[in-house]
Amino acid sequence: MKLLRAMIVMVTIGFSTNSSAVIVDGAASCGQWAAGSVARSWAHIADTAWVLGYLSGKAVNSGADVLRNTDKASIVLWMDNYCNRNPLKDVGDGADSLFIELKNVQ
Secondary structure, eight states: OHHHHHHHHHHHHHHOSSOOOOOOTTOOBHHHHHHHHHHTOHHHHHHHHHHHHHHHHHHHHHTOOTTTTOOHHHHHHHHHHHHHHOTTSBHHHHHHHHHHHHHHTO
């Protein structure tokens, strides 16, 4: 169901001509992220893809090439650490925090 909602949001955003709003509906909790990371679940793979896409979209929107000096493994490790420290937050909060950190080291 989450995947279907995400696809609908992406299609809707794709048809919008002047849209800058981002909807983070149903983002996984950090508890789910941590459990999925340990289990290497399909949900974790989807959450990882979501984080990478979200960061890419924020980078394009901001004009800041924040992903230039990092890679997928580093992003996943950062999110693992964030979610282990903040199990009551959600993955979107972590992705926002990571974006800010990456932007500050640019």
